[in-house]
Every structure is written in C-alpha cells, then in structure tokens.
Amino acid sequence: MKRDDDHAPTARTPVGRAAAGNPTVMTQPAMGQPAMGQPAMGQPHAHESARAQVVGSAYYIDDLPEVKGTLYAAPILSTVAHGRLEGVDTQAALQLAGVHGVVLAQDIPGDPVLAAFAHDEPVFAQATVQHIGQVIGLVVAESVMQARRAARQVKLSITPLPAILTVQDALAAESYVLPPVHVRRGDAAQALAQAPHRLQGRLEVGGQEHFYLEGQIAYALPQEQGQWLIHSSTQHPGEVQHWVAHALGIDSHAVRVECRRMGGGFGGKETQAGHLAVWAALAAHKFGRPVKLRLDRDDDFMVTGKRHPFAYEWDVGFDDAGRITGLKLMMAANCGFSADLSGPVADRAVFHCDNAYFLEHVEIASYRCKTHTQSHTAFRGFGGPQGVIAIETILGDIARALGRDALDVRMANLYGLHERNVTHYQMTVEDNILHDLLPQLEQSALYRQRQEAVLAWNAANPVLKRGLGLTPVKFGISFTATLFNQAGALVHVYTDGSVQVNHGGTEMGQGLHTKVAQIVADELGVPLSRVLVTASDTAKVPNASATAASSGTDLNGRAAQFAARHVRDNLAAFVCGLDGCGAGAIRFAGGQVISPKRTRRWEDVVKEAYANRIQLWSDGFYRTPKIHYDKTTLTGRPFYYFAYGAACTEVAIDTHTGESRVLAVDILHDVGHSINPAIDLGQIEGGFVQGMGWLTTEQLVWNDEGRLATHAPSTYKIPATGDVPEHLRVQLWHQPNREDNVGGSKAVGEPPFMLAISVYEALRNAIAAARGDGGADARAPVQLSAPATAENVLRAIGRLE
Template sequence: MSKSHEHAMTHEEMVTIAKQDLKTGVGKSVKHDSAAKQVTGEAVYIDDRLEFPNQLHVYARLSTQAHANITKIDLSPCYEFEGVAIAIQAKDVPGELDIGAILPGDPLLADGKVEYYGQPVIAVAANDLETARKAAHAAIIEYEELPAILDVKEALEKEHFVTESHTQQRGDSKAALAKAKHVISGDLEIGGQEHFYLETQISSVMPTEDGGMIVYTSTQNPTEVQKLVAEVIGVPMHKVVIDMRRMGGGFGGKETQAASPACMAAVIAHLTGRPTKMRLLRNEDMQQTGKRHPFYNQYTVGFDNNGVIQGADITVAGNCGYSPDLSSSIVDRAMFHSDNAYYLGDATVVGHRCKTNTASNTAYRGFGGPQGMMTIEHIMDEIARYLKKDPLEVRKANYYGEEGRNVTHYYQTVEDNFLPEITEQLERSSDYHARRKEIAEFNKQSPILKKGLAITPVKFGISFTATFLN
C-alpha cells in the first residue's frame, strides 16, 4: 500500500482489514493447542503410556541422614524378592556418576557419603514398583554420622558456600551512609517453595541396538537429559533420543532435576537390556528434589527527609542446598533485582551461595528475581513507616529517572522508562488516594481485621549472565 493510499484509507477498507484480523485470531481468544486433549483426558503423559513388555520399575532408597559417611552397603537381601532384576549402587554406574547441570556435585547415587536427608543411595529394579520398594528397603545400609549445617545463617557465618561470593558496586556506599540524614538496618528471611507439579518426576526408557537409548521424559531441558543419559551409560550423545511431548507442570523443577530419574532408568536399562521406568512417589519427590531457594537478606540504607535513598548496602544469601545446581545464576539474578525499580545512590550488593545439608535447590519461576525484589520493597515500606509517609510517595521518589538517576548498581543505563506515567495512570484509575483514606478510617475502627492497599512496581529481567543463553 502506498503512503498516499494509506492516508486515504476508507471506512470500508478498515472494516475489511478488521474482519481479516478476526480470521487470523487478532483480538479474539484462541484455544491452546493442547486444550481439547487436556480437558477430555486424552492428553498422554509419561505415566499414561502403554508399558513395554518385560518392563522394569525402579525405586531409589533415600538417605536417612543429612550428612554422613556410608560405612556399609549390602544389596544381597534385595535379591530375595521374586521379580527383582537388579540392585545398584554408585560403583555400578558404567559411565560418569556426576549429573551436575553446570558444575559437578550431583552424583546419581551417593558415593561414599550422603549430603542431605533424602539423597538416593541405591536403586532397585523389579517387575513392579511395590516389589522394587520392598526390596530396596531390605538392603543393609549403615552410616557414620557427620555434623550437618541445616540453616542458611549458620552457613553464612561459617562461609560454607557452594561457589564463590560476588559483589556489585557503584560508588562508595559506606561514605554515602555516613553522610545520610537517616539510616535504617534490618534483615529479611524469605522462605522456599515446593514446585508441586501435577506429574512427579518420571522417565521411561527403551534400550536400542548399538547401546543407545530412547528416553520418554517429563523435562524442561531435553538436550541436557540427552547429554547426561549419554554420559552415565558411556555412549555418544547421538545414540540417545529424547521424546518430550508434554509436562504435567514444571515451573523450573524439571529444568535440571528431571535428569535423575531419566539417568537412573537408563543405567538400569543399559545393564539389564530391558525397558525401564522410574516414577517418583509424591512424598519422595518432595524429599529428593530441590525447591525455590530460601534467602536470608540483610540491608542498611541511608536516605533524606523525602525518603530518597542516598546509599545502600544489601547482602543476599541464598540457601543453595548441598550442590551448585543453578544457584550461582539464581543468586546473581537476586543481586540484579535488588534495586527493582529504584535508584539506590551509592550501592554495594553482595551475593552469597550458601551450602547446607539439604536437597539442592533449583530453578523456580522468577529464578531469584522475587527474592531480590522483596528486600528492596520491604525497605521502601520501612522508610515510609520511619518517615510516616505514604509508601507510594516513597516509591515514586526513588524511581529511576533522568540522567544521573538512571544507571543501575551493575552499570546498565535504564532507557524507555515509563514508570512515572504508568504509576500516575494506576493511581487515577484505581482511585488509590481515596481508597487509602477509607482504609485508614476502617483500620482505626477495627482492632483485629485490617485492610491494606499498595501499588508496587516489578522489574522482569529477561537475560542471562552467560551470554550464549540469550
């Protein structure tokens, strides 16, 4: 269409274009591709697949100690159960034992030592899951208990980390805090969160000729499962085929931790030549797999009479569990989100990756971002209480703004900043100020039930520090 024609577009032409848009789905609700199958129950998940003839079922016996040396493993009692095909421990894995996602530290089966309550120690495969479970619990496993660190504060105090700490700094925060009119300090404990996906961790595998493997798996990272399955059975990646149709939920919980059942089933299929399936029982899935990272965050901020921050020292400490997993990137993201939408003045942000004797915490929606943003939002409320101001007034005063107040503590310039306009629209459309007054009156009259109202910005980081991932 020429520019002259574009300016002279008739009403009829615009109606015709609108009708075409409706045909393409623009401006109307479109069904999800799998919706019909999911609501009718026709959608096939891993546990819905028809079982292979001669298929084995795997059960892993989990550690009953948080931290201990394994002094004895006797698998002979497992074979007293009819239908048991094989029982394995760490030394029976034919290829690589470690299935760590980026850094090592995650043995498929505990190798001489357990580092958290619920760590897989042995695996038993039988004709049915119940027989495998009974046989696994008949094995003799003895431990020599070791001191365990279960609390993130203790890990922080002892500098017990899975990877080294990082610092992001702009200016001299100590000097800024010393000069600030007001200074407040505090800390914040942020709990973890169970993924509670509808479909527990599960994989079903079929050995192929030339030592290969077809793997039907519920994973958010098929390529990584392919790589790790190949490594544990000691074959090149091209001999492993991953079939990943759909997941019954993941939320990050199946990014790295789907590898364990896939690799366990593959090792047993490789050793026995039989198709093999591993489906975690719900309670054992929750024991064995990591959660959203709990954090312990500390802060000291200096600000003026208007609540504008002059300087900030923020420390974020993620409870990573026993291994690195994706914790370095998650704590990095918490650090990058420690400003949320606010200019922090001269700022120092330190991130610690604390090692505890718990299941290795892993990816979860937000990937550390929420744990970083919660602290600065808590700080905004604390400043407002301290100065007896409306929290929104304090937030707006600290928004990133014009030049001089538009560079983050990790030296990224904030461009295309529409925060003030969006906030103003929301204040108007929500009738914020009138509703705040009504709530204040209600709260004066109501000694038990209290109401609240807030407008809170959220920064959504869309990139990774490992550039190739972008």
C-alpha cells in the same frame, strides 16, 4: 476469619463481572472466538492441548503405552543429613517377589558425577551422604509397588557427621557451594555516613516447593546398536541428552530425548529432571530392558530441590522524601548441598535487588551457602523474586519511618527517564514505562481513596486490621548466561498444505506451542488449524536451551518465524516467476497467495511448487541481539528488555489468630502486543497466585535432624481456589515492546510472580496498624518473615516471642 461483607474491598464497587461473583475481570481485550480470516496473533485462541487435557486424551509420560518387558525403578534414599556411607545391605530387598536387582554407583559405566556445570554432584551417593533423601541407588522390579516396597527394605549403614542446616550456620562456617560475589557502585559507606536518615534491617524468606501436577518421571528405552530413547518430563531435553550420554559413557548422538508436554515445571524440571533420566537409563543399561522411574509425591519432595530460601541484612540511608542515598545489602542463599543452578540464581537476585529503583551508592554481598539439604534449583523468577522482595521491604520500612505513603516513596525512587537510569550492573534502562503505568493503576484501583478507607477501618476495628500495598515490578528478559539466548526450529509444509513445526522449546502448560503455532500461521498466511507443533525432540532441533527465563516464545517463536519465512520466500519467488512480478508484491493471507495478477489457494500453490521441485521445508535460527555480560564483574547488558507491571492488593489480618486473607487485587501488567491475550492473562493470574502462596502459606520446615517435615499436601499448603480473592482484576498495558521482539510482544511467564510482593507489603501495613493499637511505635520497621503464616504474623505483631 469470616467471609462476609466486612471483608469486601474498601472504598470501591467491584468492577465488571466481579460484581456477579466472577473471580476474575479480564477487561482488555475481550475474550471470544476469533473470527475467520483474522490474523492468528493477538487473538485469544484456546491452548492447543486444552480440549485433549479436559477429556483426558493428552498423553503424559506415565500415559504412554509401555514396551513389553518394561521394568520399574524406585530410589533408595539416605536417612541421614550428613554422614559416611559405610555399607548398603540389599539382601532383604532382593528376596522380595518381582525384584530384579539394584543399581548402585559401581554400576555406572561412564562418569559417576553428573554432567552439571560445577561437576559437584554424584549420580548416586558414594563415600558420603549429603542430605536426607539423597539417592544412593535404585531397586528395579516387575511393578512400581514392588520396587517401592523393596527400596524401603534396603538397610543403610551410615556414620553421622556434623550437618549444616541453616544459612546462619553456613555463613559462620564459611560453607559455600560457590565463592561469594560482591558488586559495588559509588561509595555506599560515605553515603550512609552522610544520610539524613538511616535504618538497619534483617529478613528471612523461605523457599517454595514446585508442586507440579505431574511429578518427576523418566522412561528409558534401549534401542538397537547402542542407541537410546528417553522420554523425560523436562524443560531441557538437550541437557538430559548430555547427562545421559555422560553417565553411560557414549556420544550424545546415540541418545534421543523426547518430551511432548509436562504437567507443570516452574523451573523444577530445568536441571533436576535430568537426574531421573540418568537413573532410569543406568537401570535400563544394567538389565537390558526398558525402565520407568516415577517418584511418588513424598519422595519427590524429599529428593528434589526447591526455590532458594534467602536471608538478608541491610543498612540504608535516605533523605526526607524517602529517596535512597546509600545502601549496603547482604543476601545469603541457601543452596543445599551442591551448586546446581545456584550461581545464576544468586546472580539474578543481585541483578533484581534494585527492582524498579535507582541505587546510586550501593554495595551488595551475595553468599551462596552450602547446607546439608536438597540441592535447591530454578523456580519461576529464578532469584528475581528474592532480589525484588529485599528492596520492596526496605522501601516499605523507609515510608513507615517517615510517616509517608509508601507509593510516594516508591515513585521518588523510580529509575528516571533520561537520568538516574543506569543500573548497578551498568545497563541503561531505556524502556521504563513505570512513570505512566503506576499512576494509571493508582487511579484505576482507587488507591488514595482506599487508603483513607483502610485508615478509617483500622481506627474503628480493634481485632481485624486491613492493609493496602501497591508495588511495581521491573524484570529483565533473557538468560543471564549469554550463550543460552539462541534457538532453532523446523517448519515443514506438506503437499496438502498442512504445516508441521518443531522447535527447541518445551510445553509445560504455559501455551508455548500455541503461541508458536500462531506465529507460524501468520507468517504463512494460513488458518491456525493448519499448523501442528510436535513434541520437543533432540533428534530434530539439537543443542536447544532450556525453556526458562521467560524466553520460550521470544527465542523459539522467532526461530519458527524465520523458518516459516524461508518457506514463504521460496513460494513467493515461485509465484513471482509465474506471474512476472516482484517477490515483494506477493502476499500470504487468509489461506490465499495473492499476486498483482491473480489470487490462488494456499493448497494449490503448495502442490504446484512441489511439482516444480521448490523446497517446502526450512530451518530457522535466532539469537538475541544487543546482549553482553561479564560474569566476573556482573556488569554489562544481560537483558534484551524489561517487562513491567504493578499490583495493588488489599488484605485483612485477625490480630487474635494471625490468620490473613487477600481481599482484592488490581493488576496492570505489560506484555507488549499480546500474541495470545487468553494465555497471557492466565499466566498473570497464575503467576500472581503462585507468588501469593510463596509469601503466605507455603512453608518448608526442616527439623533439627535435617529432615523435611513438610513433604506432602497434608503438611504443605499451596493456594486453593478459596484463597483467590473474589476481586482479581487484570488489565494489560497497551503499548508494544520497544525492542524488535516477535509480534511486538513481551515475555509473561515469570514477571507476574513478583506482583504478589504487593500482598506481603499489604500484610506488613496491616501489622503496623495492629502494633499501633497496642502502643508500639507504628513507624518502626515491621519484621515479618516470609511466608506470612499465622504464626509469623502474630510474631510480627508482637504476640509471640
């Protein structure tokens, strides 16, 4: 398809800097260098590692200086999807230069099963193999390449067994990693029987590779007296600590895990980074030397899990306005060969299959299917996108069946402000802003005018068809497992006035450390440059939850704020004693400590307080309030609050080739009072583009043998700069969080991902227009499997069987 004026957004003039060719318009607030003396929060400060990353001086694990004697490991991978492991012949590998030996299941001193909650995944394959790419053991050598070459010389004797490779086969065989879950409200069967209109539908949505820039890696270093230091690229150092100790058969206090930063995680390093740490530690234990294990990109694809592919079936009843009166929905998740995080992922899909809409009579069945593929895992949105896309697809088909505008149908189904405001899992939606947010985006994006222009375009152009879609998102913020909603932090103030912060979260490029530093700087009233956030470390903050569920800043930022507040209160009491005033009269701002009698430099107060033996460090702890959740019934209040947003997307498809292009995107997103607008805007843009990739180009293909055929950048297509539309306009909603969250902010990591469902709906609208030209009923449901590759678009139009 050409990139010319024919593909410009219809019925509009590009806004702001987009008119000059800038791909992004950030209209609120303006970016610029914060003025001296301003509070740090609310300002677009640069990411704390940005300069170091640009010049190449930001260290990742593979950049760390290696200890003398370090060895390197490479995995031995199964070549069969399901089979009995009869033998492992390592003779040829051991004869190669530089090879020190192999590590197999019999070399595990502790539990041979990983310490995952389901306890269903072996450290190394033993009697059976469960997927192509399952790790059977390691080869350890003097260099990376020696280890990798030797691993490929290991000969495996495997007797194949029948393999289950699809969700449909798993459902037929009742093959599950966890029992099915059913959630009901009202009487869906009766509501369907009495509905004025009724539709049935099916959908398949593929998985997604995390494609972090830094692949999975761990570096295990034996220490004195049976202790261990593990450098792990992980979102959950505490879990890595637990897993390594469990596999080595030692206490957790003997294992220290450190992570300064990751080159991306997206959920792929929440649990599965633990595998590499365990494998590296076992090799280091056997050979008594440090061992580094870094997967190459192909092995990373083959070994690690993806976003869960889902299959759906539904039966929906609705009235003349498109309001849903009854719904039966079946969701089946392809979990792979073990549970991993599939239970909570599938649960969140159940929680989010309402998205922004009230479902009075609903029956949901959730199946957690076991297949002989990689064990799928957390991915940005954590099942939320798989739930949201189902209801948005249903509403799109309802609008099409009635010949109504899809936005009107969506508005008719929104949760109410004072009624129709209780979810199917019995949580009251108290903070709904979509009744205001959606009309504002409708106007700013010129939605109605553009719909008319799209209709005119499609009437005049037989080959290139356009579509417009506007979809909302309502995303619950908190871990659905209540126990993870806690965090700790340490704040140290040194005698020169500099401040060091350590907290339980991890930095994966999302700007968590930057936001935490801003929070602490404002709490102490010091310039941001005086605050340093150090590497995540289990020896400093124990038992920390994973950095996930979009809760990194909410949890760790608040814990760090409380720690800083303790130090500030100590200093305020000290100054109060000097000046004879109440502690509440002391202010900390602009690098000064201000009492009613005099103003002092922050540094002078710190030095004097130290001389008077005042504590200049403290810990902070935070646990999310108000939440409760019964995991047996999937009812309660699992979320502290909701984050909202909406996107309006225009697309074009070529009806001859199936190729598609995103032409323009307008986003209005709710981040509360932004702690850092630059970082939040980056998260919104990045989340949207990553979601666009999931739904358009990122196709995972397993062949009939169960081998992942798309295991490299040459066969797996993530969005590139050329896929980002010239018009990408992001605006921030203006209201603070109604709940008492840090700085009045809201989480921003995951919710924007689901804004990309507007791309999928716009594509389906373009396909409906293309089918109408061919004489087919334009009101029939559009069955478009995701991702919407050219092949799937042509199949949806009806040009492929």
